[in-house]
Amino acid sequence: MATFNVIKASGEREPFYESKLRNSLRKAGADQQITDKIIHSIQRILFEGITTEKIYREAFKQLRQYSNSSAGRYKLKEALLELGPSGYPFEKFIGELLNRLGYQTDTGVIVNGNCVSHEIDVIAEKDDEHFMIECKFHNRKGHKCNVKIPLYIQSRFKDVERNWRSQSGHEDKQHQAWVVTNTRFTTDAQQYGKCVGLKLLSWDYPENNGLKDLISHVHLHPITSLTTLSNQKKKLLLEQNVVFCKQICEDKQVLKSVGLDNHTMNKVFEEAMDICNVKNNSVNR
Amino acid sequence: MATFNVIKASGEREPFYESKLRNSLRKAGADQQITDKIIHSIQRILFEGITTEKIYREAFKQLRQYSNSSAGRYKLKEALLELGPSGYPFEKFIGELLNRLGYQTDTGVIVNGNCVSHEIDVIAEKDDEHFMIECKFHNRKGHKCNVKIPLYIQSRFKDVERNWRSQSGHEDKQHQAWVVTNTRFTTDAQQYGKCVGLKLLSWDYPENNGLKDLISHVHLHPITSLTTLSNQKKKLLLEQNVVFCKQICEDKQVLKSVGLDNHTMNKVFEEAMDICNVKNNSVNR
Known part of the structure; x- marks a missing residue:
């Protein structure tokens, strides 16, 4: 060929x-x-x-x-791109993803640092792990996170960590900062992250453990993946904090609130069930 | 009233x-x-x-x-805004300003850090002082530098400093990072800068020692200050690296290269001389 x-x-x-x-x-x-x-x-x-x-x-x-x-x-x-235009549904998405991976999460929190206070997109805790997570949502493919993002997150992390360390009960915590994007990182962003111990998570980084792999492991596909639902209805659902196909699987009635007739409701529900529970569920492009 | x-x-x-x-x-x-x-x-x-x-x-x-x-x-x-649209003339402007303040400067340099390499807008050295300077040019008034800028510059500085420290001859140097903008910083940007020891320099910060004061002290007004010269001719001069009224004072002939007739040349030269050498030369708005 x-x-x-x-x-x-x-x-x-x-x-x-x-x-x-x-x-x-x-x-x-x-x-x-x-x-x-x-x-x-x-x-x-x-x-x-x-x-x-x-x-x-x-x-x-x-x-x-x-x-x-x-x-x-x-x-x-x-489907991830269609979560936009604002970055808020993506933050919620990442928070819930970590929830389903066993972390206790909190989104959009103001945290005092040693020098200034910071708004942290997601705080995630499990046992002695204590993470602060910054979400970088991009509306269009091909837009990469450059090295400036991990650079500023590292300073923010150092500022917050210094404050955390001074609090009782934090002595044994493993603090780490994450940067998560729906697109990709530049090579030097990855290099810097590795060098200072920042965890970077993108569409396909780290290899075999990127966002697409995590989403597939926990069957947490966004509702924007659905092909049986109009864009207008998806928007309405997002506004009502219905972000995952799984939420539809767990409660079919959320579809009623955006004015779907019974026939469409059943079709959407079936597709959501299919997407969430398929045997071979990993996704790759 | x-x-x-x-x-x-x-x-x-x-x-x-x-x-x-x-x-x-x-x-x-x-x-x-x-x-x-x-x-x-x-x-x-x-x-x-x-x-x-x-x-x-x-x-x-x-x-x-x-x-x-x-x-x-x-x-x-x-006049500073009119140095745009690109940030390059502003960098050159800041480099030359530090030159006239007795520093040896270098602009647009790639410097190795401990983790990655960085492009530094201006490096300035005098005796044991060794500064890396980031220039943030804004095209419009009212656009402030938020805290993300000093945060990422601080990480960049830490990365570069670690490399500098490992070099011989650097033991006694006073390293410092600067962020310079033609507009202003947000309050928490100033607070963070103060807290970690970053020098921030804006239009009117630090008080009585801002960019406008420095420019006036060394009579280093940009050519965009001239009222006797058309915008088109200013652009041509900027392209030829004529950034300061002082350069016109030092060599009137630079005006010839952009096709000015003798009469206009004399008018512009006189205005430049006036701007550079006025007795009461500080500027405030």
């Missing part, structure tokens, strides 16, 4: 790897036969310099014809 | 103080009589909620009719 270069959202160019596309379709839950069909049809539209965005849109369109829930999982990256 | 509130560029409201306006006109070099005349005429246009911008424009228009050089000094704040 001829080789083509694709252009990523960041503007970078790299060869098209069929295996990557195959992998992401399989992980979204598409079976061998459907995956083969989609790959075959994508091959026919490839050209030098095609954007990964265009390939993704085409694959999503086709996958959706076979399985709504697979398509819902496949669109996780877009 | 009735009292009026004025609205500052930041959107804040405060009472109009005649003394402030009087002070800034006097410091720009206007004599008692001219100052009285301008104040009298400004009083007639005052109304509740008038912007300081409008007052300034009116005062500048009138001052200009009496003295080009006073007007040139009076407009220092605007």
Whole structure:
């Protein structure tokens, strides 16, 4: 097969790897036969310099014809972007994600540092672990967190930690600062984070343990993943703090409050159940 | 006299103080009589909620009719804004300012830190003083540097300092990081800077030793202060690294290179000489 270069959202160019596309379709839950069909049809539209965005849109369109829930999982990256435009739902999302991983969390807290006070997006505690987490939400793909973000979070952390350390009961705590983004970090941001002991978490960093992996492990897909629900209804649900498909699975009635008829409610509920409970639930793109 | 509130560029409201306006006109070099005349005429246009911008424009228009050089000094704040749109001329401006204060300077340098490398706007050295300076240029008034700027500069400084400390000859150096802006800092930015030992320098901070005071002390007014030169010619001069009125005073011929006729050249040269050498040379607004 001829080789083509694709252009990523960041503007970078790299060869098209069929295996990557195959992998992401399989992980979204598409079976061998459907995956083969989609790959075959994508091959026919490839050209030098095609954007990964265009390939993704085409694959999503086709996958959706076979399985709504697979398509819902496949669109996780877009679903995170669609949590915007404000960063607030993303913060809530990250707080709840950590909750389901066993942490006690608190969002949007004002904390005194040694020098000044700071607004911390998420505070997470479990046993002797005590984390302060900064969420960096970006509305568009390809927008990376540069080194300035971990640099300022490190100073903020040092300022807060100095205050925490002076409090009783904090002697044995393991304090750590995290920076979480729905997109990616620049290479020097990663290098700086590693060097000073900041935990950085992005769409696919650290490898095999990125945001996409965590979300899949705890079946915590955002409601923006749903293909059976209009954007307008999603917005209404977000405003009512319904952020996860899982919340719909746990209480179907939340759908009633945004004025869905019974038929649509059932369809959305089924898709949410499918997305949350699929066997092969990891997502990759 | 009735009292009026004025609205500052930041959107804040405060009472109009005649003394402030009087002070800034006097410091720009206007004599008692001219100052009285301008104040009298400004009083007639005052109304509740008038912007300081409008007052300034009116005062500048009138001052200009009496003295080009006073007007040139009076407009220092605007002149700094007009160094934009890019931040590069401002960096060069700050580097040269420190030069004239006796420092050896270097601008736009890549410096290795302990974790990553950093681009430092200005490095300044004198005796055992060794400063790294970050310049924050803003295109519009009222845009303040928030606490994130000193926070990230502090981490950058710690990273670079750790590397500097490990080099021979650096044992006795006094390292310090500066953040310089043409506008202002928020209160918590100032508080954080003070607390960790970062030097912050803004339009009027520290009090009586802000950027406007330093510029006046060394007669280093930017060429954008000139009222006898068109914006287009100013741009051309900036592109040729002519940033200061002083450079015109030192070599009139730099004006020839942007295609000025003899008559205009003489007018601009005279104004530059006036601005650089006035007796009462401090500027305040």
